[in-house]
Amino acid sequence: MGSIDRYIFRTTLASFALILVSLTGVIWITQALRGIDLMTSQGQTILTFLGITSLVVPALVLIISPIALMIAISHTLNKLATDSEIIVMNAAGLSPIRLFLPFFYATCVVALLVAFIAAYLAPDGMRRIKQWDAEITADVLTNILQPGRFAQLDQNLTIRIRERQPGGILAGIFIDDRRDPNERVSIVAEHGEVVKNETGSFLVLETGNLQRFEAGKRDPALVAFGRYGFDMSKFSNQGRDVTLGIRERYLWELLSPADNDPVYKQIPGQFRSALHDSLLAPIYPFAFAVLTFAFLGAPRTTRQSRNFSIGGSVVAVFGLRMAGFACSVMAVKSPSPVLVQYAMVFGAIGVGLWMIIGGVVVEPPPGLMEAINRSNARIARLFGRPATA
Structure with missing residues (x-):
């Protein structure tokens, strides 16, 4: 990994960590406020409250990580474009796919983190929450x-x-x-x-x-x-058995559930949906990274073109993720949406790589550019400032 690669790699991961911590912290606070009754009505200590609410953090990180990676890559590419570094690297003969390599390395780190959380850490946290909550709510002395x-x-x-x-x-x-x-x-x-x-x-x-x-x-x-x-x-019923739901199952338990599992017998479709969600979780960061770079990685000469590409990448990424959520819901009743979900994710990766390798530049339609320029000109005349392209 060369100096340019290390610079982009460090910048991307640093931005990813900052965004991930910020978003997770905000969402965690909103989730933690729902459990404030543990201290007020049930007489639990602040340590119990923090312990239970913090166990939901891995599940939040699992959802937020791909989005945080997309924002981090967008920020890094926008920084490189603002400083004209992308244009210089392109003029020096650095191909788009070569420029994508440090982002790919950063995506591998994020994918490994997401895979570990999806397979073990998030289910383990939800399992501990359920067991802990059962001990509290089942005890008459606190309930x-x-x-x-x-x-x-x-x-x-x-x-x-x-x-x-x-x-x-x-x-x-x-x-x-x-x-x-x-x-x-x-x-x-x-x-x-x-x-x-x-x-x-x-x-x-x-x-x-x-x-x-x-x-x-x-x-x-x-x-x-x-x-x-x-x-x-x-x-006190603190020794009672706790029935684990879908979210509390490790990846290997979803792969091969016990034949006598009452939950599996009752809702096998939810096992199928949760299993493929866990398998696809580390793939989504690659899809998000490829799509974001495909829209923003090419050199830009105008601000409108860069803004249009940012908007296009956001629409593509969130459209893919919303479609994935919809397939997960439909997969409960039928296995065919699972195939659609895999096809969408890997299809997005394939299209993004084709755009990167082929040097496809996403530009706004000429009509839209003319409308934007006319609007900028009217605003400039209104405020007495020169219009900028």
């Missing part, structure tokens, strides 16, 4: 117990809490336990917290008193305690 309400956990067990405090602390706890027919236990505590270990789940109460009314006795037994553990393992 059913709401401040100010009497929660009937069992036919003869009632619990009420006054409020939830930061760090998962429960304040103003009342427990009425009548599960044992021979006695009734009433507990009042100032504070408490949930403790989970290998033996089960416990509501550890602090600074309170316990009243035990035994059958056949007139007076209750009253005990004041500083710390008391109330067993809640029966009502």
Whole structure:
């Protein structure tokens, strides 16, 4: 790789990284705000909130990476054109396909990243989200117990809490336990917290008193305690099995699902659609890169021509991606859209390479150029400035 190649390669990847981080950060914030109830209504800590919401980042990167690559290549080519570097390289005998090589190397890096995310990282993150969410929502201590309400956990067990405090602390706890027919236990505590270990789940109460009314006795037994553990393992379902959906399956699980998989038996079409989406994920960056370079890689002499090419590349890339999404949806019911999707992606790569090798220059129609020039002239006369081409 020569000095020019290294310069273009570094510029493209640096722009790609900046754009990817920026877009992912913005979209992640909008997604994270939806899970803010983890801290407010369910009493989870900020670390739990950040941990769960950050697991969706690989799935976001999977979608954003090809678009970020397209923007990075457009930026790099526009920078080279603005500085007249493309014209100089073309005059020095550098062919378009030779100029495309450093962009191809950068695309290979992005494709490897996307392949790893699609095959393992994104499904693993979604799987962890589902398992983590199941542990939170299945536990009555964080889901059913709401401040100010009497929660009937069992036919003869009632619990009420006054409020939830930061760090998962429960304040103003009342427990009425009548599960044992021979006695009734009433507990009042100032504070408490949930403790989970290998033996089960416990509501550890602090600074309170316990009243035990035994059958056949007139007076209750009253005990004041500083710390008391109330067993809640029966009502905690953190060990239950979690049924994995399509998005939580690794690539190899989509390739060969188990014959007795209930999800596969119910929706085999979604397995097919998800499998081919994962296989095509690292191919889309190549299609986007080829199309973008085919529109913008040729030397330009006018600003209108460059702007038209930028618009054309955006339409081509987003049209290809939207058509791919449509094929993915239709592939759930029929396998034929999958073939159409492969044909579109590889056809776009083939057409783009033909344009690059053949030196095809995408120019706006003459009529459009005349209309733009007339419009620029009218604007220039209106504001008293000379029109520019």
